Amino acid sequence: MKYEDLKIVQKWREYAGPKDERLEAESAKIYKIGFVLLSFGMLMIFFYQFIARQVAWVHSDASEMPHGFATPFEVAMYLWLVLVMLICAGLQTRKGYVDTNRFGQTEHLPVGYFLLLSGLSGAAFALVIAAMRCIAEAQIVPLESVFWLANLATGVFCGATIFAATFAGLCATFFTAKRRRAKLEAEFDSTDDI
Amino acid sequence: MPGKKNLRMKAARAAAGLSQADLAEAVGVTRQTIGLIEAGGYNPTLNLCVAICKVLRVTLNDLFWEDETDADPNTL
DSSP states (O other): OOGGGOHHHHHHHHHHOOOOHHHHHHHHHHHHHHHHHHHHHHHHHHHHHHHHHHHHHHHTTOOOSSOOSSOHHHHHHHHHHHHHHHHHHHHHHHTTOSOSSTTTTOSSOOHHHHHHHHHHHHHHHHHHHHHHHHHHHHHHSOGGGSOHHHHHHHHHHHHHHHHHHHHHHHHHHHHHHHHHHHHHHHHHTOSTTO | OOSOOOHHHHHHHHHTTOOHHHHHHHHTSOHHHHHHHHHTSOOOOHHHHHHHHHHHTOOHHHHHOOOTTTSOGGGO
16 A cells, blocks of 8 residues: 555645645755755764774773773664665665766766765865864874874775775665666556557 | 746736736645746746646646747857
8 A cells, every 4th residue: 555545644635735846845955955964964973072082092001902982872873874874875776876967877887987976085084084083182182192194094094995985885876776777667668558 | 036037927827817826726836836936936847837727728838838039048
């Protein structure tokens, strides 16, 4: 049974009246902005907290091993945020596309475009991670004790990992979307209605 | 406003003796949506275009088709 066929949904629609398509479109844009601000903002804040604890641990005697830098509650929040993002990516690929521009539904893997996106993501994360580590360290030790180069190296290593993971993720979503698109197109081509 | 004003729709609505609020209620949208379509600030879906045409008893061509001479030269 479809959601629209439910009696309670039909009753609600009779009561609330038809939806204004412009308001729906405007709301979609607003929610999109909200999603990006909320999810990436929260990830950055969690991330900073995680890095700050790790840096503080390094500047103590770093003897407590193994050491947890996030509570189970924080880990659950991290995982929930990542899960929500994965669900959105999954829903997008189920519709048969990976982006809304001219690379969204290409037949051949847009390697250059994906490398560009992955490169920008990797570079941005490298800078953010290095900067966060330096800022976190500067809060707890004098500037001359900050591990500038080590922080930069950590940022570069994490950036390179994110570059590779982003590229692999984009390729995986591209091929999933392509398969899904072929299935949708096969349904459009069915001769049932002729 | 990003688009071109739809003065033909405004004229057709006036000719039908309907206010923006009347037309909005008839097609199931808000008055602001009708106002924005007439002012060129919103590009309606085909479903809404058809609904508006049915209420105003005109065709899609009458309200929404633009000949090349009518079109904005910047878009050509």
